Amino acid sequence: LGVARRASPARLVIALGVAAMLAVFLVYTSIAGGTPQLRPSELNGRTGEVALVGKVVGRVTGNARENGLRFRLRDVEGKTAVPVVYRGSVPDMFRTGRDISLKGELKNGTFVGKSGTLVTKCPSKYTDKKQS
Amino acid sequence: MPDLGRAALIVCLGLAVYAVVAGAFAASTRRRRLAESAENAILASFLAALVASCVLLSALLRHDFSFVYVWRHTSLELPRPYTVSAFWGGQEGSLLLWLLVLTGFSAAAVLLGRRSAPSLLAWTVPVLGAVTVFFSFLLVAVASPFATQAAPADGLGLNPSLQNPYMLAHPPFLYLGFVGLTIPFAFAMGALAARRSDELWVVITRRWTLVAWMLLGFGQLLGAHWAYVEVGWGGYFAWDPVENAALMPWLAATAFLHSVMIQEKRGMLKIWNVLLVVGAFALALFGTFLTRSGILSSIHSFTESSIGPWFLGFIGVVVAGSTALILSRLPLLRSKTRLESPVSREATFLYNNLLLVAFCLTILWGVAYPILTEALRGEPVTVGPPYYNFFLKAFGLPLLILMGIGPLIAWRRASLRGLGRIFAWPLGVAVASGVLLLALGAGSSIPGLVGYTFCVFVLASIVLEFVRGTRARQALSGGSGPAAFAQLVGRNRRRYGGYVVHASIVLLAIGVIGSSAYDTTREQRLQPGESMTVRDYTLTYQGTTQERGPNAVELRALVDVERDGERLGTMRPGKNSYLAEQQVSNESAIRSDRLNGEDLFLIAEQLQPGGPVFLKALVKPLVNLIWIAGFVFVGGALIALWPDAREQRRLALRYGRAEALARA
Numbered sequence: 001l002g003v004a005r006r007a008s009p010a011r012l013v014i015a016l017g018v019a020a021m022l023a024v025f026l027v028y029t030s031i032a033g034g035t036p037q038l039r040p041s042e043l044n045g046r047t048g049e050v051a052l053v054g055k056v057v058g059r060v061t062g063n064a065r066e067n068g069l070r071f072r073l074r075d076v077e078g079k080t081a082v083p084v085v086y087r088g089s090v091p092d093m094f095r096t097g098r099d100i101s102l103k104g105e106l107k108n109g110t111f112v113g114k115s116g117t118l119v120t121k122c123p124s125k126y127t128d129k130k131q132s
Numbered sequence: 133m134p135d136l137g138r139a140a141l142i143v144c145l146g147l148a149v150y151a152v153v154a155g156a157f158a159a160s161t162r163r164r165r166l167a168e169s170a171e172n173a174i175l176a177s178f179l180a181a182l183v184a185s186c187v188l189l190s191a192l193l194r195h196d197f198s199f200v201y202v203w204r205h206t207s208l209e210l211p212r213p214y215t216v217s218a219f220w221g222g223q224e225g226s227l228l229l230w231l232l233v234l235t236g237f238s239a240a241a242v243l244l245g246r247r248s249a250p251s252l253l254a255w256t257v258p259v260l261g262a263v264t265v266f267f268s269f270l271l272v273a274v275a276s277p278f279a280t281q282a283a284p285a286d287g288l289g290l291n292p293s294l295q296n297p298y299m300l301a302h303p304p305f306l307y308l309g310f311v312g313l314t315i316p317f318a319f320a321m322g323a324l325a326a327r328r329s330d331e332l333w334v335v336i337t338r339r340w341t342l343v344a345w346m347l348l349g350f351g352q353l354l355g356a357h358w359a360y361v362e363v364g365w366g367g368y369f370a371w372d373p374v375e376n377a378a379l380m381p382w383l384a385a386t387a388f389l390h391s392v393m394i395q396e397k398r399g400m401l402k403i404w405n406v407l408l409v410v411g412a413f414a415l416a417l418f419g420t421f422l423t424r425s426g427i428l429s430s431i432h433s434f435t436e437s438s439i440g441p442w443f444l445g446f447i448g449v450v451v452a453g454s455t456a457l458i459l460s461r462l463p464l465l466r467s468k469t470r471l472e473s474p475v476s477r478e479a480t481f482l483y484n485n486l487l488l489v490a491f492c493l494t495i496l497w498g499v500a501y502p503i504l505t506e507a508l509r510g511e512p513v514t515v516g517p518p519y520y521n522f523f524l525k526a527f528g529l530p531l532l533i534l535m536g537i538g539p540l541i542a543w544r545r546a547s548l549r550g551l552g553r554i555f556a557w558p559l560g561v562a563v564a565s566g567v568l569l570l571a572l573g574a575g576s577s578i579p580g581l582v583g584y585t586f587c588v589f590v591l592a593s594i595v596l597e598f599v600r601g602t603r604a605r606q607a608l609s610g611g612s613g614p615a616a617f618a619q620l621v622g623r624n625r626r627r628y629g630g631y632v633v634h635a636s637i638v639l640l641a642i643g644v645i646g647s648s649a650y651d652t653t654r655e656q657r658l659q660p661g662e663s664m665t666v667r668d669y670t671l672t673y674q675g676t677t678q679e680r681g682p683n684a685v686e687l688r689a690l691v692d693v694e695r696d697g698e699r700l701g702t703m704r705p706g707k708n709s710y711l712a713e714q715q716v717s718n719e720s721a722i723r724s725d726r727l728n729g730e731d732l733f734l735i736a737e738q739l740q741p742g743g744p745v746f747l748k749a750l751v752k753p754l755v756n757l758i759w760i761a762g763f764v765f766v767g768g769a770l771i772a773l774w775p776d777a778r779e780q781r782r783l784a785l786r787y788g789r790a791e792a793l794a795r796a
Contacts, residue, residue: 034513092717
């Protein structure tokens, strides 16, 4: 850091501080882990919580505040789809054809979404002409 | 018209290439007239970018749907202010805005630099030109805003979420901040290329960084307020990769603004400071890359576009080039003095820097984690808000306490007895406040209680500094208290502007802690006539209204609000159905209490005319302090930035000789 190279207690304190911070950081990251992000085609047999990313296809039925919103989620570039049921807040732009992400887990062949994790990706900004 | 726009961009590219080639040749062969010609090319590139921008703006205002960009981002029904904001609503337009701001800042840097540091400009101009080459090349060859088609009858419209007054200001402020970081980077690289070992570039770089940092910070707060009032989930920051992308360069610039004081005062941390300037600029580019590459899953980052790899390549060039330059100039960057004690002002600034950079790297790690895990394990793994919130507390709370300690502690070396004398008063006030808050029930959140106690400590330190300084000034020159206070601030603008910025960060912290650690949320399905309670509010759903707005059908739930038996009025949460865009947008209702800074936030879901509503009510204590903090922040930064004739004379005396030597 530009500190002169003679032995200095300050340098030791700083070095220990940095090392402690890194240690806390690495321990936390390894313990807390994260959420795997999968496509519907990668979901087969998977247990535990994952973030599922895909495109909403077919008809959307049900009610997100009562028996649950039901739809199918397909790979953005692929054909494998999985049925999804979700209860909770639904973003404004959710509809058939949108790319979405939601957290949850696979139960009896249906992906059960976790409340408040449904995110709709914005379609209008920063895309190539050919993709819109 | 589109031909004029395309031609202006090609001219801009040509001028930028000339500025790079002629500027570098002039700097290496010391040809002054050629260097001036390269500087003029930078000035002219701004005019070319301005012409291109005027062409696009004119097409937007005329609803000229023969421009593909205008067709894709506007419609005949779109209100005029949003027709203007569509300029930066899409990829090509936002890149053009980036180029306009870049060339504008570059022209300002050249004009100001000609007066204050002409010799520094020699190598700075080619660097500014190189960045301009990149952006104008993208607009000419990869993402042109001037593509045309047979004009359709109407356009596709603008994303409803972007149809909000904050979207008129939030993106331009962010761009001003992002792009503004180019200028400190160019001066730092220019000084290194010219083998300058004096601190003049540091003074210039600090000012430009302060400008960019202020704009970026304010832009982020505007974005947070937009998210709060428009996105309608009751929050203002979600640790989304793109939000993080704006926060990272701001943190790096914050670290630089502190450590640069050590370089100016003590001649230390030279390498560290250059690295921070390069890091802030590279992180600004990285943020743009994230937004446009589609590499990460985010509410902002959208499907893959073709400019992502170009940005990645440019970031690689910037990082590799600047690292090579720094390594080749290491002897020039050796420190003249050493850190004398771990208990001194420079040491606290150093700890502050380490925490800021550690927090910045932690965020970078979180953002890059899905990319790294996909590369290593075959599937991306994301880290969410708990990860970031943990580190916000782990690094944010020590940073808060350092903000109170740093300004009061002595340079070089401080004694323990001296520390006790200085901190007795702020510490006493903080402990007393902590006990009082505990008695009032703030112990329901321990991090919240600790945070508030730290905030009181910092505020008490700041007040103490102002009181001491005013008294000393009064003793020195007499006069009234207010006059002495005005003199104090006027004669030490950097220092006291900095304290005002610190006060704004404390306000921000109080608002964030209040609204996140002490908030209340309730959800309930209500039929017309039914009521629910949240905290001390009683909410009664009376029914619905429906009106035709300028470009949407507006359905609203009528919710009467009472508190302690007193009727406070009717709130109208609901949804808008946008006609041209064929989209529905939730419209939350917010009631702010000016006395205690608290918000009552209502979201109406599952709303149908005359039917029941699923009402979500949030009470967010002190949240309004966050927005007030934005204005205090800008006020403090402007005080620190305001030109000071005494300082100018001091600098002219100190660096006049270096300038003369460099020009000889």
